[in-house]
Amino acid sequence: MSPVDRFSGHADLYQQYRIDYPAELYNYLLSFVTNRQRAWDCATGNGQVAVILADYFAEVEATDISQAQLSKAVQRPNIRYQVTPAEHTPFPDQHFDLITVAQALHWFDVEAFHQEVIRVAKPGAIVAEWMYGVALVDASLDALIQDFYRNRVGPYWDPQRRHIDENYVNLPFPFADVQQRQFTIHRHWTAERFLNYLRTWSAVQNYIRQHQNDPVKYLAEELSGVWGEEEKDVKFPVVLRVGRL
Template sequence: MPDLFSGHAGLYAQYRIDYPAELYDYLLSFVQDRERAWDCATGNGQVAVVLAEHFGQVDATDISQSQLDKAVPKPNIRYHVSPAEQTPFPDQSFDLITVAQAVHWFDVGAFHREVRRVGKPGAVIAEWGYGLHRIDEQLDPVILDFYRNRIGPYWDPQRKHIDDRYTRLPFAFDNVQTREFSVYRRWTLERYLNYLRTWSSVQTYIRLHEEDEDRHDPVEALGERLQAIWGTGERDILFPVFLRLGIL
């Protein structure tokens, strides 16, 4: 898994969305025991913090120490720097394993072998993500053009799996379930633009053009285009979340 997020861990912690209670209620309904959970690629720990309310112990891993430095500490969460595909955990440790907005970065086959090793018989594996958001018929075409054309070449090739909702990634588990959820946020333009700056493609663009002041921040130019349409108030934004779940 490439480390595409350490350099902007602060932005990521402050401006990324969280996930709806309905998603957690749904996946927890499949979990038989709640002794121990593993949140893989935890980032700043937003999923781990929710799981800590339901499990005796949560282990949360990420390859980025910078991300983990932003994570919320809780007595029953243990944060570890570790790749997804090779962890320090004993065999058959977990009742639930979660991955939010990250499995497309993994060696999926190796990760799923690790899931089978560290998951208990009957444990739940839940993987989810969210694709391009929607606002309205005026703003959406401008944003889609930015997504595909302006910073499209700067996405890692694995980004295609988000657009495909993981349908081309293997998932050879039992009792597979899929579900969709909606996350709504009401943001100012400034708040929205800072969210866009958390995109790995935007950060790659900025890094490659850091010596070119006219092209340094593509989000700033987009903001100038959006301002006349957006206005001075807040806009409703819909993030479509997709989930797949299986049983070991």
């Protein structure tokens, strides 16, 4: 199975408009980690998670298949970024205390990735995988957003997207002491900011490649009219699962 890269072509947009994750998620995750020598953030993108882990671990390895994404990553002395697929890495056996993957597991050969995790994780290491679903704003806007997600760009999602809608419940997680918890990301955004976030979706980029125009423009006028000039609380539901080697 070849790695799937849907984000190199819009790395600038991704860096500018993609969301990050709440402190509550990191606090909960780190409560399971007793040894903090080395962490691996897999499919790091532009390093959003790696930068946070760098405050807690002596060394962070951050990998992705997209050099374009890594070129936008924030640099820290204790983070090493490198291009490598999730399923085959250059790391030694029993090397990491924590392994994370955020909003990317559905792109992997999941069984092969988990075999690699088992190889490179220390005994007792923590594995954390999380994803977030479609944004919620309010009753007047959510129907517009869902229609855009399912109908306007629905046919342009890769098949793997279904795992996000299913909260990863049908993807294996062969680890011990499994815990699952939900969080909510809150962002206060204008309509323009939200519309630019939509342009980071892989389905939107697939649509643009096929039709040479931007599907977000079909949504923009109606959504902006309902949204108004003010910022609104945009909520992203997050599902995290944590396990131990």
